[in-house]
Amino acid sequence: MATPYIGVPIQRREDLRFLTGAGNYTDDLTLPHQTYAVFVRSPHAHARIRSVRTEAAARCAGVVGIFTGEDVAAAKINGLPCGWLIHGTDGQPMKEPPHPILAQGKVRHVGDPVAVVIAETLAQARDAAERVAVDYDVLPAVVDSVQALKTGAPLVHDDVAANRCYTWSIGDKAATDAVFTHAAHVTTLEFQNNRLIPNPIEPRAVNASYSRADDHYTLYVSNQNPHVERLLMGAFVLGLPEHKVRVVAPDVGGGFGSKIYLYAEDVVLTWASKKVNRPIKWTAERSESFLTDAHGRDHHTRAQLALDRDGRFLALRVDTKANMGAYLSTFASAVPTILYATLLAGQYATPLIHCEVTAVFTNTAPVDAYRGAGRPEATYVVERIVEAAAREMKIDPAALRRRNFIRSFPYQTPVALLYDTGDYDATLDRAIEMADVAGFPARRAEAARRGKLRGLGYSCYIEACGIAPSSVAGSLGARAGLFEAGEVRVHPTGKVTVFTGSHAHGQGHETTFAQVVADRLGIPMDDVEIVHGDTSKVLFGMGTYGSRSLAVGGTAIVKALDKVIAKGRKIAAHLLEAAEADIEFTDGQFRVAGTDRSKAFAEIALTAYVPHNFPHDKLEPGLNENAFYDPSNFTFPAGTYICEVEVDPDTGIVRVERFVAVDDFGNIINPMIVEGQVHGGLVQGLGQAMNECGIYDSGSGQLTTGTFLDYCMPRADDMPSFQVDTRSTPCTHNPLGVKGCGEAGAIGSPPALMNALTDALGVADFAMPATPQRVWATLQAAQRKQAA
Amino acid sequence: MTVKVSMTVNGKPAAAEVEERTLLVTFIRESLRLTGTHVGCDTAQCGACTVHVNGQAMKSCNMLAMQAEGKSITTIEGIAAADGTLHPMQEAFRQNHGLQCGFCTPGMVMSAIDMLNHYPDPDEATIRAELDGNLCRCTGYHNIVKSIQAAAKTMG
Amino acid sequence: MYAFRYQTASSAADAASRLAAHEDAKLLAGGQTMIASMKLRLASPSDLIDLAGAADLHGITVDAKGVTLGAMSRHAEVARSADVQKAIPVLAKLAGGIGDRMVRNMGTMGGSVANNDPAADYPAAVLGLNATVNTTTCSIAADDFFLGMYETALQPGEIITSISFPIAKRAAYMKFKNPASRYAMVGVLVAQLADGSVRVAVTGAGPVVFRVAAMEKALEASFTPAAVASIKVPAEGLNSDIHAQADYRAHLITVMAKRAVEAALA
Known part of the structure; x- marks a missing residue:
């Protein structure tokens, strides 16, 4: 029986523990003699610290230790590093102001940690934290990237002029600008890509401990990449060697990017656990998550598309101001550059593209990768401006897209990427069919009879997953490798434990990866266990982000499996007294080609560990292989989303009436899990378009949307059910032919909704999120205009 | 000051000396070490902490342990059969991929059981409306709705 | 949450005397607002007097004139009451739309009205149906009860016992x-x-x-x-x-x- 697992919607093996309350999240862990940390945080967006007085707090019941920025400075602990060095158009490196783990001299956003109080109980730590007296000299704050660049704006970092981190560009500016002087048509859009607050339902949590007996640190942390966490914290901040630090990311309750990063709390607790010689736990309250988790998006962009009279795209130029927040988070600098501007070709053969990005410091929480990371922002630019151009030129939006689709692969875009494969007509055709676009005019007319406004919008997105290869990324400023590691440990009975550097926090790797392994080895899935998330078990790893796990982490496992099979073939050849070249491996059997003589995988495994009859002259005993895989290119998932909305003009409420998603993820291992990833991504994208917006008060710099009472999380009754399907062009450069599916929904859906909404409202543009109030206000303005 | 609080949890008597300000969820998680009940927010919005108190779904982060004195509490750990057979709602979530990271899941399941106690055969709109006390960031709700529909069939 | 003393009241009168005994004591009805604000350290009562055990604050009575809801009537209880649904359907419907299903199982009518949050639902029912608020000391007409943001005609130590809604x-x-x-x-x-x-x-x-x-x-x-x-x-x-x-x-x-x-x- 061939391939009994790949492509099958197998139920997840993770589910049993999650459904019975047996999951093991960081906050579930209680260590002997554990203490609790509470952080004293800045209530101000921008202030000088005159003094931090801890005496009263230290006298409170149960207090074990209190540490401030001064203690951190005295201990010569470095600031948090940024993992990607961008060089500006002026050739200068980006400004990297220090990012201390406890504020020193100044606080730069509300929630900036000033001190930590460690006590016997959480309640005692909270009580004592209130007694830490911080004297602030409050300074004017700036929260908006455009305002922050203006002369006279408050300086977030005293030595960063104009709050400018860098100005970077890609593409041929002169050639692009030249096209605009004679293009038959130019479409211009200017908009804000709204700030989002990731809000995984599990808040960040840390439990750090230190053992004097062996000078060893253990850090449990809700994190997407424990090895990266260890490397950054050990090598760059605390100066601890890897072999003395174990980082465990156990069950993690969602990440969406926000748990990639090395956070101050992780470092403070690790350092302080040695100082107090006790384990310390900290779990963010949701209010702290709002203030201190890295946020997403927050771009201000002006874009122009030049077309010829037939609607062929001639050139695209884009200017973006990207809000970095108060400090550079771990991968912040790469998001609005490498992960954004390189995607501006979309699915189209636009010959010239130029993009300039200015990254700006403000008195807000740091902004970094959030589900999609740069690609949603790029897709929003491309798919909104294409739709706008179609309407201006009175060309059917689908037809305009088709007129410009890339159809010849590989395709070199003018913004650095090389698309390996794709079939954009296939996903568009299928989406049009599923969405019954032909029936839309009748549905719109029917809605109008009910007094409702109905609109339809497309989004034909492309994204780039599995950021790679390391050599290219390195030349572009990456300070880390972008490979993945895997290890296949075959036990003497033929059971298999697989260790992966990828990390699952909802994606179901324990199931999907086991499907791949079981298929490749021809053994039952029950014989395969997947282990991840512990630096003391897994050889190395870069973790999970950018929809890379299967394409990169899965491929590393496949490479290790290939080595296992190759060694097994040698052992089988010895046992079967045949030439190695004559041994074929299918369905779990090593067989002499053309005969019925064979050895099962388990027999070979046993021989490897009980090597009585074994080719000792050629092979070592044992069957345990590992592999590192550094991809030769990104993968390029793409697809078409069609959204149909209905607006109630009396209230401004927007309802999604239909949503069709047709994606090309290449080959699919577990369609059930893939569909789930699409659903989740879509709701995060539609959440951005309809509900969510991180708002800072421009005067005080306070986060107005600092709880679920004000930050509008999408709920079940805000959202529709979805119609999803796939079309596949397998990735050409990884052995599984897979591309990645984790972010597509969040990337493709915001412009689909906004294109539908602007269609319904009959307006050229509309700023996300489409809250009822803003929809109503727009309709009011249109009415007033009509009346005038 | 500490007080003694006692109640029945998942059919067994449970008691502890706690501070009067102890929340029910803290009692469940810290005193009883039943960590399946989760805390996802501090404003009683997310529903991850949902348990049943005398058979009704409540947010254990938004009530004191003392308010549950003498009552019967059921947590996610207490709904499967003694032999490990899943409750039909747990089974429906598993069959329909109604969970991803699993963090909101205990609250979702406890809330969904309560929902079906009052709406044995809900339509999609009812399910979505009645889920307004539970946030999920992973699934987009699509498969949670499917799971509850499926459970309604098996439980009905 | 700050530390406090937890007390239980056996009746409305018992609650009133406990309330009078401590200047910074507060009542705990369903707690859906109170506990939340205490968690955020926005409220710091010295004593919290739980009304759940006060039998005379519970109960829904329906007669030809109208519906009387005991102050401790849970929203879900009101929403599901067949008698209320029949007598004053809007009242059941309004109660069934408060907060979410978990909040409705815990939150109470009296707590909601006494708190008088500007965004609460019950005040609309009390005022719109011309109800009468019965307290431990007197009865107050709806038009005289809601004075301002979080402000009512309740005097210090006065407790809502029930509210009578006439049939509309x-x-x-x-x-x-x-x-x-x-x-x-x-x-x-x-x-x-x-x-x-x-x-x-x-x-x-x-x-x-x-x-x-x-x-x-x-x-x-x-x-x-x-x-x-x-x-x-x-x-x-x-x-x-x-x-x-x-x-x-x-x-x-x-x-x-x-x-x-x-x-x-x-």
Whole structure:
């Protein structure tokens, strides 16, 4: 029986523990003699610290230790590093102001940690934290990237002029600008890509401990990449060697990017656990998550598309101001550059593209990768401006897209990427069919009879997953490798434990990866266990982000499996007294080609560990292989989303009436899990378009949307059910032919909704999120205009 | 000051000396070490902490342990059969991929059981409306709705 | 949460005397607002007096004149009461739309009314149905009860024991929920009372629940959606926040009032 697992919607093996309350999240862990940390945080967006007085707090019941920025400075602990060095158009490196783990001299956003109080109980730590007296000299704050660049704006970092981190560009500016002087048509859009607050339902949590007996640190942390966490914290901040630090990311309750990063709390607790010689736990309250988790998006962009009279795209130029927040988070600098501007070709053969990005410091929480990371922002630019151009030129939006689709692969875009494969007509055709676009005019007319406004919008997105290869990324400023590691440990009975550097926090790797392994080895899935998330078990790893796990982490496992099979073939050849070249491996059997003589995988495994009859002259005993895989290119998932909305003009409420998603993820291992990833991504994208917006008060710099009472999380009754399907062009450069599916929904859906909404409202543009109030206000303005 | 609080949890008597300000969820998680009940927010919005108190779904982060004195509490750990057979709602979530990271899941399941106690055969709109006390960031709700529909069939 | 002493009251009178004994004592009804604000350290009572055990605060009674809800009536209890559904359907419906299903299982009518949150639903029912608030010391007419934001006619130490809602000819409540919190951003209760008079009570839109006299007058003349469709409430004095500016709230009052009349007639 061939391939009994790949492509099958197998139920997840993770589910049993999650459904019975047996999951093991960081906050579930209680260590002997554990203490609790509470952080004293800045209530101000921008202030000088005159003094931090801890005496009263230290006298409170149960207090074990209190540490401030001064203690951190005295201990010569470095600031948090940024993992990607961008060089500006002026050739200068980006400004990297220090990012201390406890504020020193100044606080730069509300929630900036000033001190930590460690006590016997959480309640005692909270009580004592209130007694830490911080004297602030409050300074004017700036929260908006455009305002922050203006002369006279408050300086977030005293030595960063104009709050400018860098100005970077890609593409041929002169050639692009030249096209605009004679293009038959130019479409211009200017908009804000709204700030989002990731809000995984599990808040960040840390439990750090230190053992004097062996000078060893253990850090449990809700994190997407424990090895990266260890490397950054050990090598760059605390100066601890890897072999003395174990980082465990156990069950993690969602990440969406926000748990990639090395956070101050992780470092403070690790350092302080040695100082107090006790384990310390900290779990963010949701209010702290709002203030201190890295946020997403927050771009201000002006874009122009030049077309010829037939609607062929001639050139695209884009200017973006990207809000970095108060400090550079771990991968912040790469998001609005490498992960954004390189995607501006979309699915189209636009010959010239130029993009300039200015990254700006403000008195807000740091902004970094959030589900999609740069690609949603790029897709929003491309798919909104294409739709706008179609309407201006009175060309059917689908037809305009088709007129410009890339159809010849590989395709070199003018913004650095090389698309390996794709079939954009296939996903568009299928989406049009599923969405019954032909029936839309009748549905719109029917809605109008009910007094409702109905609109339809497309989004034909492309994204780039599995950021790679390391050599290219390195030349572009990456300070880390972008490979993945895997290890296949075959036990003497033929059971298999697989260790992966990828990390699952909802994606179901324990199931999907086991499907791949079981298929490749021809053994039952029950014989395969997947282990991840512990630096003391897994050889190395870069973790999970950018929809890379299967394409990169899965491929590393496949490479290790290939080595296992190759060694097994040698052992089988010895046992079967045949030439190695004559041994074929299918369905779990090593067989002499053309005969019925064979050895099962388990027999070979046993021989490897009980090597009585074994080719000792050629092979070592044992069957345990590992592999590192550094991809030769990104993968390029793409697809078409069609959204149909209905607006109630009396209230401004927007309802999604239909949503069709047709994606090309290449080959699919577990369609059930893939569909789930699409659903989740879509709701995060539609959440951005309809509900969510991180708002800072421009005067005080306070986060107005600092709880679920004000930050509008999408709920079940805000959202529709979805119609999803796939079309596949397998990735050409990884052995599984897979591309990645984790972010597509969040990337493709915001412009689909906004294109539908602007269609319904009959307006050229509309700023996300489409809250009822803003929809109503727009309709009011249109009415007033009509009346005038 | 500490007080003694006692109640029945998942059919067994449970008691502890706690501070009067102890929340029910803290009692469940810290005193009883039943960590399946989760805390996802501090404003009683997310529903991850949902348990049943005398058979009704409540947010254990938004009530004191003392308010549950003498009552019967059921947590996610207490709904499967003694032999490990899943409750039909747990089974429906598993069959329909109604969970991803699993963090909101205990609250979702406890809330969904309560929902079906009052709406044995809900339509999609009812399910979505009645889920307004539970946030999920992973699934987009699509498969949670499917799971509850499926459970309604098996439980009905 | 700050430390406090937890006490239980066996009756309304017991609660009142415990309340009188400590200056910073507070009552705990369902706790859905109280516990939340204590968690955020916005409230710091010295003593918390739990009313759950006060038998005389519980119970729903329905007779020919109307519905009396004990102060400790849980929202879910009111929503599911067949008697309430029959006597004053709008009351059951309003209670069934408060917060979410878990909040409704815990939250109480008395707690909601005494707290008088500007975005709470119950004040609209009390004012719109011309209810009477019965307390440990007296009875207070709805029109005299809600004084301002979180401010009521309750004197220190006075406790709501029950509220009596007279049966209305017809009534409906329409709520536009705050997209994030799901509290009422604008909630309008329209009721035609037994004597034919009409009340239009608005919650969520202003600092405190209020009536719209112009709409009441128009509906008394003609109880039709058209009667209120063009009556605008001035935006001045209404709440403004990121979810709804005052002019939008003013507009929604008209829309919700119209829809409430439609629903009341349905």
